[in-house]
Amino acid sequence: MSSNLNKKLENNKTKVFKKKDKNMKNKKKNVDSIENGAQKLDNNIKKRKLLSSENNVKVKKIKLDKQQEKLAKNEMNIVKTKKKKNKKSKRQQINTQDKSTTTNSNDKVEQNDNAIVDNKNQLDLNKIQKLLAQKKSMSKEKKEKTMSLRERMLEQLRSARFRYLNETLYNNNSSDSKKLFVEDPDAFEAYHSGYRQQVKQWPLNPLEIIINTIKKMPKEYVVADFGCGDAKLCESVEQKVHSLDLVAVNDKVTACDMAHTSLLTSSVHVVVFCLSLMGKNLADYLLEANRVLKQDGILKIADVESRFENIQEFVKSLEKYGFQNTYQDLSNNLFYFMDFKKIEDVNRRNKNLPQVYLKTCLYKRR
Numbered sequence: 001m002s003s004n005l006n007k008k009l010e011n012n013k014t015k016v017f018k019k020k021d022k023n024m025k026n027k028k029k030n031v032d033s034i035e036n037g038a039q040k041l042d043n044n045i046k047k048r049k050l051l052s053s054e055n056n057v058k059v060k061k062i063k064l065d066k067q068q069e070k071l072a073k074n075e076m077n078i079v080k081t082k083k084k085k086n087k088k089s090k091r092q093q094i095n096t097q098d099k100s101t102t103t104n105s106n107d108k109v110e111q112n113d114n115a116i117v118d119n120k121n122q123l124d125l126n127k128i129q130k131l132l133a134q135k136k137s138m139s140k141e142k143k144e145k146t147m148s149l150r151e152r153m154l155e156q157l158r159s160a161r162f163r164y165l166n167e168t169l170y171n172n173n174s175s176d177s178k179k180l181f182v183e184d185p186d187a188f189e190a191y192h193s194g195y196r197q198q199v200k201q202w203p204l205n206p207l208e209i210i211i212n213t214i215k216k217m218p219k220e221y222v223v224a225d226f227g228c229g230d231a232k233l234c235e236s237v238e239q240k241v242h243s244l245d246l247v248a249v250n251d252k253v254t255a256c257d258m259a260h261t262s263l264l265t266s267s268v269h270v271v272v273f274c275l276s277l278m279g280k281n282l283a284d285y286l287l288e289a290n291r292v293l294k295q296d297g298i299l300k301i302a303d304v305e306s307r308f309e310n311i312q313e314f315v316k317s318l319e320k321y322g323f324q325n326t327y328q329d330l331s332n333n334l335f336y337f338m339d340f341k342k343i344e345d346v347n348r349r350n351k352n353l354p355q356v357y358l359k360t361c362l363y364k365r366r
Contacts, residue, residue, distance in 0.1 A: 071203060074333065075203045075204070075332070075333065075334070078331055078332070078333060082331035131203065131204050131205075131208075163194075165187060165190065165191040165194070166191065166194070166195075166361070167360065168180070169191070169278045169279065170278050170279065170360040170361065171280065171360070172279055172280065173279055173280050173281045174246070174257050174258055174259045174279045174281055174284065174285070175257050175259070177246055177278075177279060178246045178255075178256075178257050181246050181247045182247075185247065188246065188247040188249070189249070192229055192230065192249070195229070202334065203334070204332075204334075204335075206274055206275065206302040206303075206335045206337070207232060207233065207274050207275075207302075209302065209337060210233070210272055210274055210300055210302060210337075211232075211233060211236045211237060213300070214233070214237050214239060214270065214272075215236075215237055215238075217239065217269075217270065218239075219238050219239055220239075221239045221240075221269040221270060222239065222240045222241075222242070222267065222268045222269050222270075223237070223239050223240065223241045223242070223268065223269065223270040223271075223272065224241075224242045224244065224261075224263060224268045224270070224271045224272070224289075224292055225241055225242065225243050225244060225272045225274075226244050226258045226271060226272060226273050226276055226285065226288075226289070227244070227245055227258060227273065227274070227275070227276020227278070228241075228243035228244060228245050228253060228276075229245060229249070230249050230250065230253075231243040231249075231250060231252040231253050233272065233274075234252050235252070242254065242261075242263060242268065244256055244258055244261055245258075246258070258276075258285055258288065259281055259284035259285055259287075259288055260284075260288065261288060261292065263292040264292070265291050265292065266291075266292070266293065266294045266295070267292055267294070268292050268293060268294065268297065269293075269294055269297050269298065270297065270298045270299075270300060271289040271292065271293055271297070271298070271299050271300070272300045273285070273289075273299075273300070273301045273302070273303075274300075274302045275302065275303055275304070277301065277303060277358060282356040282357070282358065283321075283353060283355065283356050286318065286321045286323075286356060287321065287346060287348050287353075290321055290322045290323070290342060290345065290346050291345075291348075293342045294342070295342060295343075296341055296342060296343075297341070297342045298326075298339060298340070298341060298342075299323055299339070299340040299341075299342065300337075300338075300339055300340075301336075301337075301338045301339075301340070302335055302336070302337050302338075303335065303336060303358065303361075304334065304335060304336075304361045305330075305332070305333060305334055305335060305336050306359065306361065307358040307359045307360075307361055308336060308358065308359075309357075309359060311328075311330065311336070314356070314358070315328075315338075317354045317355075317356050318340055318356070320346075320352075320353055320354055321346050321353065321356075322342055322343060322344045322345060322346040323340035323341065323342060323343070324340060324341045324343045325338065325339070325340055326339045326340060326341050327339035
């Protein structure tokens with residue numbers, strides 16, 4: 001009897017243990033299924049967040065493209081109205097010249113010279129239309145090529161570094177900027193890479209306007225391009241061009257502090273500052289331009305419109321540095337174009353020279 005009871009007890013124990021094992025296995029399965037469900041839920045949430053962020057980026061790009069198209073249309077309207085005004089003013093000049101009998105022959109010669117300069121520097125409407133067409137095609141290509149999240153983050157980092165370097169160049173003396181790029185050569189490439197991206201977003205490139213005017217000048221002229229970048233001006237014209245910048249990105253560029261170049265005195269016919277009047281010591285740049293220019297040489301300046309607080313005061317201050325204003329194109333709502341003629345040599349030691357000031361050009365985050 002006792003043996004039978006023991007067997008029954010053992011059987012009952014084994015049954016109880018088997019039930020416990022089954023319950024434990026079922027619990028594990030339930031826990032695993034819950035964890036898998038939670039992981040899938042987290043993955044779905046992450047995917048939705050990525051999709052929403054990408055959609056926001058696309059919406060911002062579409063808005064930006066629309067704004068750029070509006071700016072381009074406004075640019076075209078301004079150029080057209082400017083041409084109409086110039087035609088009217090020329091007609092009025094012709095009528096007044098026919099009526100007046102006491103005008104001097106020398107005055108007529110000067111008026112004709114100014115008219116020739118105006119014609120040479122007039123913005124070509126067809127050129128602007130081509131640039132706008134290129135801009136539209138480029139914006140379409142950008143829409144088609146959507147960047148990955150990693151690429152967008154890298155682009156934001158590059159843009160942030162460009163803005164930092166840009167602000168540094170405006171607030172440094174030229175000697176300090178040169179030292180910065182000598183110690184960190186990659187910084188110069190990073191700056192110009194960001195600058196090239198900015199140029200693509202403009203309705204027109206001011207350097208193209210300057211290139212077109214220099215092409216019409218005599219081939220024997222010598223040009224000095226202060227702040228040349230990658231020496232595009234040198235590659236685009238037949239005249240001899242001294243390409244000067246803080247760092248030489250290729251064999252056409254001479255690395256130097258643009259306030260103290262190695263050019264000979266009175267050795268060039270044209271000096272160009274295209275978006276390169278950067279730094280605290282602008283007066284040193286102008287004195288160097290005066291030194292290297294021949295008598296009656298041409299100083300060409302193109303810069304962002306927002307940098308000029310008072311254009312007339314800027315022109316007057318340049319008279320003290322030996323330059324007479326001969327041409328202005330202020331019709332563009334993004335860039336100003338000005339020509340000056342060297343009328344006298346100016347001594348660097350002259351302590352009565354006025355300070356030359358232009359606002360800092362800060363690029364917005366995009």
